[in-house]
Amino acid sequence: MNIAYSSCPNDTFVFHAWAHGLLPEAPKLNVTYADIDKTNQWAMNKEGPEIMKISFGALPWVLDDYNLIPCGGALGRGCGPLVLLKDQSENPASLSGKKVAVPSERSTAYLLFRLWAAQNVPDGLGEIVVLPFNEIMPAVRDGKIDAGLVIHEARFTYQHYNLCLMADLGEWWEKDTGLPIPLGAIIARRSLNVDDVTKWIRKSVQYAWSNPAESDAYVMEHAQEMSAEVAKQHIDLYVNKFTEDLGEEGYAAVRALLGRAAKEGLVPSISGGSL
Template identity: 75%
Template sequence: MNIYFSPCPNDTFVFHAAVNKLVEAPDLEVTYADIDITNNLAVKPDAPEIMKISFAALPYVLDDYALIPCGGALGRGCGPLVLSNQSTSPADLKGKRVAVPSEKSTAYLLFRLWAAQQVPGGVGEIVVMPFHEIMPAVRDGKIDAGLVIHEARFTYQEYGLSLVSDLGNWWESDTGLPIPLGAIIARRSLDLTSIENWVRESVRYAWKNPEESQNYVMEHAQEMSPDVAKAHIELYVNEFTENLGDDGFAAVEALLGRAAKEGLVPSFDLNKLRY
C-alpha cells in the first residue's frame, strides 16, 4: 500500500510503528514528501492510496478521499507564524511580498482569513517556496514577510526575525476551537475502518515506546536537533492525533465552512468529512 507523509518528526513518530510492522498493518511503501507536494498530488488521477495533506486541501479531494479521524495534526498553541525582519505591525504588510509554504495549505488559508481582518488594503505578491527556505529569505531581505510552520516556531529568533502574528492564537481567540493543520486521507475504495485502526494503534505504540522511534525520527529530521525534534512531537502529536473527536471535527467544519463561505475553497458537503 502506498503512503505519502512528510519527513517531519510528528509524522515519522506517528507512523514509525506501522511502517516497521510493530503493529498490525499492511506492507507500506513510504514516500517522504513536503506538504506542498502532497496537496497538489492529491488531485491527480494517479495519487497515492494514503497520504498526509493540509486540511485546507480537503475540499478539493473529498469525492475520492475520506478523512481518517486520527494520525493528523490538530491542536492548540501550534499554529503558523507570520514573521518579518523589520516590523511587527500587520498593517505594514500592505502591498508587501509574503512567502508561504503552499497555496493549498491550512497555514495559507488561515493567513488569508487573518489578513482580511488585519491588513487593510491587503498584502501584495504571494510567493510559494519550501518552508525551510522561508526564514532565510526573510532574513536576507528577498521577501518582506514569511508564513512559517513546524519547527520554525522554535527557531525563528535565531534568524533575527520578529513575530507579526501567531495565527493559531488568533484562530483560537476568534473561534474558541483548536486549529486543524494536517489530515490523513485514504481512498474511499479502501477498507477505511481498518486503516483508521492501524493508524491509531501506531500512534498509541509511539506514545508507549517513544525511545523506539528516535533513530527513525532523527534520520528524516532534516538536520534538526534532538531537542527541537522532541518539542516538535510534543506540540503536534496530541489527543487529536489519536482521535479527532467532536472538538476536532467542529474545528475542521468551522475552518473549511468559513473558507468556503468566503470563496477561498470550493463548496462541498460537510457531511463528507465523516465517512
C-alpha cells in the same frame, strides 16, 4: 499498501510502528517521504499512494476521491503558523501591498493567513510568493521578501535568523473561535476500508506513545539536521489527543476553518455529509 507522509518528526513518530512492521495484523507499508505541498498536488490530481498526509486546506478539492481518516493527523493548540518580519512591527496594516512568502496556497497555514489578513490588513496584501518552507526565513532575513508565513519547527528557530514575530495565527484563531487548529489530515482512497485504515493508524499512534524511545533513531534519521531537542518539541506540540481521534472538537475545527474559507472564496464549499 502505499503511504506518503513527510519526514517531519511528528509523522515519523506516528507511523514508526506501522512502517517497521510492529503491528502484526497490519499490511506491509511502503513509505514515500514527501512534503505536504507535493502530497496536496498528488491528491488533487488523483495520483500518489493510497494513503497520504495532506493539508486540511486541500481537503475540499479531494473528498470525491478520498475519505478523511479520523486519526494520525495534526491538530492542536499553540501550534499555529507565524507571520515573520525582518524588523519589529505590531501593526498588521503595514503589510498592505507587501510581498509575502507562503509555503503553499493549498494549506491550512495559507487559509489562516488569508482569513487573518482579511480582518487585519484593510488595504489588502501585495504579491504572494510560494517558497519551500525552509527557504522562507532566509529570504525574509536577506530582504528578498517583506514578510514570511512559516510553519513546523520554525516556531522554535526563527530567532536564529534575527526575525521578528508579527502574528501568531494559531493564537489568533483560538481566540477568535475557541477551537484547535486543523493542520495536517490523513486521507485514504475510497476503495480502501476506512475502519481498517483507522484501526492500523490508531494502533501505530498508541504504540508510539507506549514505546516513545523506540522511534528515536527513525525520527532523527529523517529530521533534516534538526536537534533531538527540537524534534522532541515538534512531537510534543503536534502529536496529541486529536492525533488518536479527531473527536467532536476536531471535526468542529475542520468545519469552522473550511466554512470560513469557503465564504471568503478561498476553497470550494463542502456539503454537510462530507465530513
